[in-house]
Amino acid sequence: MPHxxxxxxAVTGIGVICAxxxxxxxxxxxxxxxxxxxxEITLADVSSMRFQRGAEVRGYDAARHFEPKQIEMxxxxxxxxxxxxxxxxxxxxxxxxxxxxxxxxxITGACVGGKTSEDAQFWEVYRLQKSRVxxxxxxxxxxxxGASFISLDLGLPGPAWTVxxxxxxxxxxxxxxxxxxxxxxxxxxxxGGSEATFSFGILKAWEAMRVVSPDTCRPFSKDRTGMIxxxxxxxxxxxPLDRALQRGAQVYCEIAGAGMSSDAHHxxxxxxxxxxxxxxxxxxxxxxxxxxxxxxxxHGTGTDAxxxxxxxxxxxxxxxxxxxxxxxxxxxxxxHTLGAxxxxxxxxxxxxxxxxxVPATVNYREPDPRCDLDVVPNTARDRQIECALSNSFAFxxxxxxxxxxxxxxx
Amino acid sequence: MxxxxxxxxxxxxxxxQRIPREKVTADARFEELGMDSMDAVNILxxxxxxxxxxxxxxxxxxxxxxxxxxxGVQALVNVKCPTxx
Numbered sequence: 220m221p222h223x224x225x226x227x228x229a230v231t232g233i234g235v236i237c238a239x240x241x242x243x244x245x246x247x248x249x250x251x252x253x254x255x256x257x258x259e260i261t262l263a264d265v266s267s268m269r270f271q272r273g274a275e276v277r278g279y280d281a282a283r284h285f286e287p288k289q290i291e292m293x294x295x296x297x298x299x300x301x302x303x304x305x306x307x308x309x310x311x312x313x314x315x316x317x318x319x320x321x322x323x324x325x326i327t328g329a330c331v332g333g334k335t336s337e338d339a340q341f342w343e344v345y346r347l348q349k350s351r352v353x354x355x356x357x358x359x360x361x362x363x364x365g366a367s368f369i370s371l372d373l374g375l376p377g378p379a380w381t382v383x384x385x386x387x388x389x390x391x392x393x394x395x396x397x398x399x400x401x402x403x404x405x406x407x408x409x410x411g412g413s414e415a416t417f418s419f420g421i422l423k424a425w426e427a428m429r430v431v432s433p434d435t436c437r438p439f440s441k442d443r444t445g446m447i448x449x450x451x452x453x454x455x456x457x458x459p460l461d462r463a464l465q466r467g468a469q470v471y472c473e474i475a476g477a478g479m480s481s482d483a484h485h486x487x488x489x490x491x492x493x494x495x496x497x498x499x500x501x502x503x504x505x506x507x508x509x510x511x512x513x514x515x516x517x518h519g520t521g522t523d524a525x526x527x528x529x530x531x532x533x534x535x536x537x538x539x540x541x542x543x544x545x546x547x548x549x550x551x552x553x554x555h556t557l558g559a560x561x562x563x564x565x566x567x568x569x570x571x572x573x574x575x576x577v578p579a580t581v582n583y584r585e586p587d588p589r590c591d592l593d594v595v596p597n598t599a600r601d602r603q604i605e606c607a608l609s610n611s612f613a614f615x616x617x618x619x620x621x622x623x624x625x626x627x628x629x
Numbered sequence: 630m631x632x633x634x635x636x637x638x639x640x641x642x643x644x645x646q647r648i649p650r651e652k653v654t655a656d657a658r659f660e661e662l663g664m665d666s667m668d669a670v671n672i673l674x675x676x677x678x679x680x681x682x683x684x685x686x687x688x689x690x691x692x693x694x695x696x697x698x699x700x701g702v703q704a705l706v707n708v709k710c711p712t713x714x
Contacts, residue, residue, distance in 0.1 A: 269686055429670050429686050445686075487667050524666070 227460035228400045229626065230471040232311025234303035234411075235566045237451030237553045238274035243306055247570045251599050253579045255552050257435050257447050262417035270431045273417060274449030274554025292355055293368050294333035295415035299452030299559070300365030301372050304409050308373060311456035312468060313407065324405035325366050325379035326396045327454075328388030328412030330558030332362030335418040342420075365413050365452070377405065383558065386518070388412050390561030390611035390619035393455065394477035397621070400457050411562030413452025422448070428487075430522050436555070438519035438548035438580050439526050439594040441587035446520040449554020453562035455569065460626065472572040475624045476505025482616030489524055489612055494532035497618040498608060502536075505622040507606060509537045512544065512622075514577055514607040516564045517594075519548020520555055527589045529610065534592075545604075547595040551581040561611040561619065568607050568623050575603045634706060638676065638699045645675045658694045672698070680706055 233243050238256025240246030249256070260273040276299070281290045284302055293301070304325075313319070336359035340352035358364060363381035370379045378399075382391040389412025396410030416422075425431050425448060432445035463470050478500030482493035502509060518529055534541045549567045556563055567578055576599050583596040607623045635655055643650040646668060653662065659669065669692065673684050676698070682705040692698055 427670070427674060429673070429689055433686065485665065485667070488665055 226401045226403065228397050228457050228474045229460040229463040230455050230474060230569045231458055231463045231468045232307040232456030233453070233471065233566050233569055234306030234310065235451070235453045235563060236276055236299050236302050237453070237556065237563050238276060238449055239552050241276065241278065243310065243566070243570070246566065247574060249552065250549065250567055250570065250578045251574065251576055253552065253581045253597060253599055255435070255581050256449070257554060260417060260422070263419045263422055265422060268422060268426050270426065270433045272433070272435065272447060274447055275417060276451055292358060293364055294336045294359040296329060296331065296333055296335070296413050296452070297364035297368045299415060299450070300327055300413035300454070301368050303411060303413065303452040303454040304369040304373065307409060307454040307456045313456070319406060320375050321377050322406040323375050323377045324396060324399050324408040325369050325375060325377070326392040326408065326410045327363070327366040327369070327381045328390070328392040328558045328562060329362045329365055329381055329383055329414060330385045330388050331414055331416050331421060332383070332558070333360035333364055334421055335415055336360050338418040338420040369409060384617045384619070385613035385615050386555070386557050386560050387611040387613035387617050387619040388558035388561065390565070390609065390621055391479065393474070393561060393565055393621050394479060394619055396457055397474045397477055400459060406458065406462070408457040409454055410457060411452065411454035411565070412559040413562070414557045414559040415450045416448050416557060417450060432521060435582050436521040436551050437582040437584060438517065438521045438551050439530070439587060439590040439592070440583045441585040443521045443523065443526065445522050446550070446555045449550070449556040451553065451556050451563060452559050453566040455562070455565055464628070470626045470628060471569040472623045473626050474621060476501045476503070476507065476622035478502070478504060478620045480618045482618070484616055486616070487614050489528040490616065491528055491532045491535060493616055493618045494529060494610065494612055495535050497620040498532065498536045498610070501608060501620040501622040505624065507622060507624070510540050511606045512537070512608055514568070514571070514604040515544055515546045516568045516578070516607065516609040517546050517548045518610040518612045519550055519580065521548070521550065525612065526587070529612070530590045530592055541592060544592065545577050545595050545600070546592045547578050547580040549578050551583070561609065561621070564609050565621060568609050571604055571607070572623065572625055576601050577604060634703045635699050637679065638702050639695070641675050641679050642672055642695065642698070645672050653695065655696050655699055656694070676702055682706060682709060
């Protein structure tokens with residue numbers, strides 16, 4: 220590479236498991252069809268709760284993916300991380316050498332982590348008065364279990380860690396991985412996130428916040444009633460574009476920039492300024508102009524506060540160009556997967572580049588003058604996107620935005 | 630007694646918000662007391678505990694003033710115990 224030239228970072232592999240697809244291609248079809256993965260919650264008894272619906276991974280059988288001893292050792296969230304990582308690495312078709320293994324970074328995002336395991340074991344001692352918990356409770360619970368198990372499973376002894384910034388976790392993870400590859404600190408990176416939130420205690424905590432919809436997730440629709448929790452995992456394989464092209468790998472798109480900010484405003488209420496700073500930083504980092512962006516995969520949770528604030532932030536960053544943007548929330552299909560959200564949405568965006576479509580915001584019914592963007596209501600569009608942002612804005616006011624660009628292979 | 634419910638609701642709000650009780654009047658609006666949506670959620674939680682009631686999300690979303698809170702709690706208390714007018 221000539222001196223001074225910036226390393227471009229390609230997405231060459233994707234793995235996904237979530238409510239609208241247990242594999243990458245099933246997920247891509249679900250996105251294209253606008254399939255909504257929201258249904259009755261079956262993983263916990265929610266009969267006494269104010270909400271009963273969520274976006275669960277359906278038909279999941281851990282035994283099809285792991286040995287019994289492994290299942291004992293790793294929580295559902297870390298299983299999703301490993302399943303997505305296996306699929307992403309196979310998709311990228313990487314020919315491993317010992318040196319490459321050492322130079323591969325693993326960065327995962329998780330918010331809840333293995334608290335589902337913790338919840339179950341605490342029930343044993345608090346409620347059932349048992350004298351002990353399962354000895355695997357700590358390793359199952361730790362938020363880094365996803366990253367740790369990927370490294371064990373794939374035999375990758377390079378740098379690996381986990382970022383936990385609530386709903387921005389995996390966008391922060393992808394941003395870190397992108398910067399490592401761009402800087403030459405890693406030759407390949409596996410980055411993404413996973414989450415498995417459906418346990419009684421955790422759902423009670425969400426119920427108490429009064430932000431979960433009793434119905435479904437309708438981002439940007441005037442009659443929206445809140446978010447819908449989801450679970451799943453997604454991983455991307457990132458590597459230098461030159462390297463990918465040399466080895467004849469498929470390239471979904473490139474990650475060209477990342478922006479981060481904190482609101483410094485309120486522990487749960489969103490602000491306009493924080494998201495504005497993160498989006499602007501992502502544009503600057505990619506040396507992109509606002510006018511080059513044609514799609515935003517929005518944070519779009521379906522809460523009143525997020526959707527109006529995000530709309531205002533997009534208008535502030537993009538000015539008149541905001542009216543030419545297509546802005547959709549795929550959370551309307553796969554739910555809000557918290558620490559996995561950025562990863563699943565990065566996968567959605569990357570697949571949209573490859574398959575030439577713009578994902579829709581489903582369940583949309585009524586325009587809201589406070590969310591007056593083109594939100595691609597209900598039906599995906601067959602249109603090639605050129606440059607996209609994927610937004611994640613977390614409770615705690617921590618924001619991360621990733622910028623994706625189409626790669627035209629000569 | 631309706632009076633009692635009002636007074637008890639005002640007590641809970643003052644206590645939850647850690648603001649002087651005399652500032653909390655039935656006619657005060659949330660914004661005047663410097664309260665945001667998370668404060669409201671905390672108050673609803675305390676009220677549910679105090680009166681042993683469940684305040685539905687739909688009803689919670691319509692609350693704008695302390696008067697709305699008092700009326701809402703009173704209605705739920707009445708349903709729970711019809712003689713406590």
